[in-house]
Amino acid sequence: MRTTVTVDLGPRSYPIHIGQHLLAELPELLQQADIGRQIMLVTNPNVDALYGQNLASALTQAGYKVTRTLVPDGEQAKTLEQAAALYDAAFAARLDRRSAVLALGGGVVGDLAGFFAATYLRGLPFIQLPTTLLAQVDSSVGGKVAINHPGAKNIIGAFYQPRLVIADLATLTTLPKREISTGLAEVIKYGVIADGEFFVWLEENMSRLGRLEPAALAVAVEKSCRIKAQVVGRDEREQSLRAILNFGHTAGHALEAVTDYAVYRHGEAVAIGMMVAARLAVALGMMDLPQARRLQHLLQMAGLPVTLPEGIAVDSLITAMQHDKKIISGRLTFVLPASFPGHVVLQHITDIALLADVLRASRYEL
Template sequence: MQEVYINLGPRSYSIHIGPGLLPRLGEYLRGFPFTRRALLVTNPTVGSLYASVVEAALAGAGFEVIRSEMPDGEEYKILATAEKLYDLAYTRELDRRSPVVALGGGVVGDLAGFVAATYLRGVPFIQVPTTLLAQVDSSVGGKVAVNHPRGKNIIGAFYQPRLVLADLGVLKTLDPREVRAGLAEVIKYGIIADGGFFTWLEENLEDLLALDAEALTHAVAVSCRIKAQVVREDETEQGRRAILNFGHTVGHAVEALTGYAAYRHGEAVAMGMVAAARLAVALDMLKEGEAARIERLIRRAGLPVEMPAGLSPDELLDSMRRDKKVLAGRLTFVLPVAVGRVEIVRDVPEEAVRRLLISAGTKGDPGGGR
């Protein structure tokens, strides 16, 4: 097992990484001043596989477990689902020291965390991520949110968990497509902060796709350490933390315009990373060979690199203008200047983005018509 510590003063917590950790969840919670009633949030797929293990672990530590299953899918990460959890928490008399435990991927973690952040103005939150993407990204750093029909994650908060338990053994039951989607975020960390890690990914990608335990442990731990360092420096995304959004400006627009159902989050981010690398080349910030290297690894991971053909540049640009990173109407992109280093670029010319989207195969002409 490896442990990564997120040093945020009174909001500090540990991420425990390794196989076979689910049955030990109760042990990890014994030292916290929680009351003995816990809300376990999961979905039917994950719940059928692992909820009984987690319930037994919590019961063994003296918790009364209140289990709730939300429908599976990004389209259910909405206020209406959160309201059902509020109702359950209220009727079962959860108090301000009753923990909310998220057992699932990013959707479950984001929604359960949003509920924890807002119910009674904040109750303890525990992350038990069961997808690779959640283990390396969404469970770490304290971003919790629900979606709105007009945009992804625009209703949310910064709210740190008390503990993250990443059991690598559960990844063996993942759909291979979900594994590839998680690798998009792993690749992101190499591009934004660690060229040596990117090289390691190039050399060990097949082992990761095969879920080799040693390779997975290394990849998850390095990813979490990179994110921990960035979050420690800028917890509420006033500056450097925005580099974690590499690939997300375009990726979130694709997700929103396709109803959060056509693509996994990691797949949309993969498209966005390739688009950002191509935009950086067009703006003379990145060498073509470096962009090709990024695109090649993403392709090898079995991830999409081209934009959906059915979306127009106008639709995508309009969605990007509503992105959380936009300030005073200026488009903001995280763009690579080399493998291992990125810059936050504000006021990116819309025409350069439009040309990129047209060259990427989206439906439109230079004037933006359909």
């Protein structure tokens, strides 16, 4: 059974197909994407070992010419050097403007391959094949593609929408528990920012998601994609509403940067960032303590960290936040819960002493 969610962007609208074993239908689904017969399939060694050869063979049998290109695993792959390696591979393969780039993997592969697709020949057709929960519910949808700078995450990038997203839920069964947890952070985010009923459903069904029950996964992925599609459809380039998707990301991205992207998975850092935002909301009178503890409990049910480690210097975190791409006129901007769950607001934080106090308190559970 397949469910389709549409990202409505007028002539650039595209479908997100969600279901079990959809990669087996890839040649058929590509026929709807208006692409040429030449494909660059970008993936990493781990994902390639599971799916790459079979997909390349199936596409070749369907009449496509496939160039399979591997990039390293992990956030460290999102660099200008790795993008340059993709440019070299594309030049050697003689890709033209109808050649398609297929990103097979998690958020790192999708971000890097999407950045390459957006910038080679001024834009190649781009298709997302996310194989992690985080990528299926978040990074593959909405057209944000980017690479990292040593000082800040995703600061070099573009808005570049895919032609098609195929979320094969069967790929999630190969993931370690930690990767499922990091994806659940983004799922929880959607309940906080836009849908209180979904948040309650997550409280009641988190154990089912942890067991990767197909019916529960289908609900969580579809609901998350629908929320993000609605937000992106109304504010593609993050001029206003789309900023709510950054809940937990101001502190989360800073934590990733100060730990050299080597300690935390993205969702783990965002989970800690969500709790920093919740504590700020409590300090500002926008959220009460029992509500913040409710969020903390759900994150813990998902197997996520909720506190800052003792060894992280508060000053370093604040400096990293001040390099965040969401800075406006030098002011730190946080997405904070209000009318929890289901609603958030953007809040400029000018009281750095208050922020430092909140960060120090974030070393301990509520």
